Amino acid sequence: MSRTTLSSAALRALSPFEPVVHFREAGVQVIQSREARGGLLRDVARTVLREEPEIAFAGTVLSDPVSGSPVLYTENFFVKFDDGLPASEVMALLGKYGLTLKRELEYARNAYFLSAPEGTGQKVFQIAHELLNEKPVDFCHPELIHKVSHRGVFPQQWHLRKTDIDGRTVDAHANIEAAWALSQGEGVTIAIIDDGVDIDHEEFSGSGKIVAPRDVTRGTDDPRPIGEDNHGTACAGIACAEGRFGACGVAPRARLMPIRLASGLGSQNEADAFIWAADHGADVITCCWGPVEGRWWNPDDPAHQQNIPMPDSTRLAIDYAIRHGRNGKGCVIFWAAGNGREDVDLDGYASYPKVIAVAACNDSGRRSVYSDFGRAIWCSFPSNDFASSPPGPLNPWPNTPGIWTTDRSGAQGYNPGRSTRGDAAGNYTNSFGGTSSASPGAAGVAALVLASNPELRWEQVKDILKQCCDRIDPEGGEYDAQGHSLYYGHGRLNAAAAVQLAHPPQPGRVVVQTAIQDIPIRDLQTARLSVAVADSDPIVAVRIAVDLQHTYIGDLLVTLEPPASTGVSPVVLHSRSGGSMGHLRKTYDAINTPGLSSLEGKNPQGTWTLVVQDQDRLDTGMLRSFSVEWVF
Structure with a gap:
């Protein structure tokens, strides 16, 4: 129902009411009166609205006796008859009560979804009661619809939405809850490379939640924590806890790939973790570890001066995940910027251009005092903070102890089972933080983006995260002319804006021309494959797909x-990149190959040719196919 289609009388009747909940799938809006004489106003409005041609029903709803929340009743029933009841007797009972078979339910024998005649209204309850008293009926109840809670925000989770904590309003969130109306991470897998994840935790217990678990240090498929491995469980909860019991992740419906890495920095196991993630279907990867940091409160700590490069083994593994992950679209990799209040550009891990470095901002919308800074910072995400000494206007006492997230179940973990540290059972902690909290939060935002548009490549996701940021702390952030801050990157992530930006544009006409032919690529020679195009409309965008095999594509x-x-x-x-890689299967467009943008607006009519030149000796290959996709 749109208010623009209602008569002026109906609009006047509705004016004293405000919406309570919208049952979108049923097309029902529940409203309540703002005034004390609500009963009279309700009766008047119901009478007026029943005369509106656009309104099929105007009546009352039930309310939950405990919570008081509205409960919608329909004119439908669930009924299960005795397993051995013949179909003829089933139909006879349906006829007796005037019920219509909507569909048989495959998950239980002799079970049906039924409907009563339109206008039955609250008589459905009497019908259900009488049916239940029929001897061959095992179960029967009317269809009652409650408002679904899509992975609700728990009270302490201020990073997900504006909330009140201990009587104080905290409004420094990443606009996560607003994004859930469009995306909750469905179909996306987030890999947590960390010190172990409690995969038995209640917030990771949903069917299909855990995929491809691995311990790359021990070479097993058991990523559970050992000893004091508490960190990974908290990170995983921030990214994708299901939100059914005590904590909700940024992308609650995303799958979780827990990869335990307890080896030293620079180990081969470190590289293996990325290969495992890419080969087993990770879409997003988050890492919250790196070189030893200086103590943020001590500017003279010599550790601040360290320049730690990323080893080639790890770099190549990350490149592999970028090149081969997500069927060539690339894994989106996040890295915690660091907690030493030092230059992230000296950290060869977080500053690597193919990862996304995430800084921390606090519950006042300013920089967390410990968070690293530098050119490599891409964005920021809410986390905990500490007051400066003494507390001042730039770093006052924080409003919260930190981020509420999953902890190892029971007494193990950060919370030994004290409500001052989280929950009394010890399954959740209220004080996780650092950029270790920011990175998985950003990874969750990327999962929301990819669930909205799975065709995005990693660099497109990175650009969306740049565009969606809110510029916080405009004075202290010292943003440059390009909108970049050394402290916040492009700002604090806004998940709702990111998901909106991710929605694929609606193109005009799309034409694909493909040539499939095995053309030999011989030493020091040139191979060509062409397609002919008849269209003459101006090009809006173009994509080029190449598939070739070669024993050394670096030639x-x-x-x-x-x-x-x-x-x-x-x-x-x-x-001539890629070295000894044996395949080149890639799609090129104006984002990853800016030269293609020069074709926009051109007439495509004519012959398009892919030219492959082998420029060194010894290695050969085969050009398999070449396709051109135009958007007009």
């Missing part, structure tokens, strides 16, 4: 030759 220069009539010079797609 190859791959270019696209557009029709001469476009006036565009050949565009280099691949220039």
Whole structure:
């Protein structure tokens, strides 16, 4: 129902009411009176609304006796008859009560979803009662609909929405709850590479939640924590806890791939973790570890001066995840910027350009005092903080002890079972923080984005995260002319804005031309494959897909030759990178290959040719296919 379709009389009747809940699937809006004489106003409104041609029903709803929340009753029933009752007797009973068979339910024998005649109203309860008293009926109840809680925010989770904690309003969130109306991370897998995850925790117990668990240090498929491994469980909860018991993650419906890494920095196991993640279907990866940091409160700590590079083994493994993860679209990899109040650009891990470095901001919307800074910071996400000494306007006492998230079940973990530290059972902690809290939060936002648009490549997700940021602390953030802050990157992530940006644009006409032919790629020679295009409408966007095999793709220069009539010079797609990799299967567009943007607005009519030049000796291959996709 749209108010624009209602008569002026109906609008006047509705004016004293306010919405309570919208049952979208049923097309029902529940409203309540703002005034004391609500009963009279309700009766008047119901009479007026029943005359509106756009309104099928205007009546009352039930309320839950405990919570008082509205409960919608329909004119439908669930009925299960005795397993041996013949179909003829089933139909006879349905006829006796005037019920219509909507569908048989496959998950129980002789079970049906039924409907009563339109206008039955609250008589459905009497019908259900009488049916239940029939001897061959095992179960029967009317369909009652409560408002679904989509992974609700728990009271202490201020990073997900504006909330009140201990009588104080905290409004420094990443707009997560608002994003859930559009995306909750469905179908996306987040890999947590950390010190172990309590996969038996109640918030990870949903069917299919855990996928491809691994301990790369011990070489087993058991990623559970050992000893004091508390960190990974908290990180996993921030990213994707299901929100059914005590804590909700940013992407509650995302799958969790827990990868335990307890080896030293730079180990081969470190690299293996990324290969495992990419090969087993991770879409997003988050890492909250790195080189030893200086103590943030001591500017003279010599550890601040360390410049720790990323080892090649790890770099190549990350490159592999970028190149091969998500079927070539690339895993989106997040890294905690660090907690030493030092230059992140000296950290070869967090500053690697193919990962996304996440800084921490506090519950007042300012920089967390410990958070690292630098050019590599891409964005920030809410976390805990400490007061400066003495507390001042830039770093006052924080409003909260930190981020509420999952802890190892029971007495193990950060919370030994004290309500001052979380919950009394010890399953949740209220004081997790650092950039170790910020990175999995950002990873959860990326999962929301990819659930909205799975076709995005990793660099497109990274750009969306840049565009969605809210510029917090405009004075202290010292944003440059390009909108980048050394402390916040492009700002604090806004998940709702990110999901909106992720929605795929609605293109006009899309045309794909493909040439499939095995063309040999011989030593020091050139292979060509062409497609002919008849369309003459101006190009809005173009994508080029290449599939070739070669024993050393580092020998190859791959270019696209557009029709001469476009006036565009050949565009280099691949220039002798990749070394000994045996395949090149990749889609190029204006984002990862800016030269293709010069084709926008051009007439595509003519012959398009993919040119593959082998520029070194010994290795050979085969050009399998070449396709061009145009959006007009």
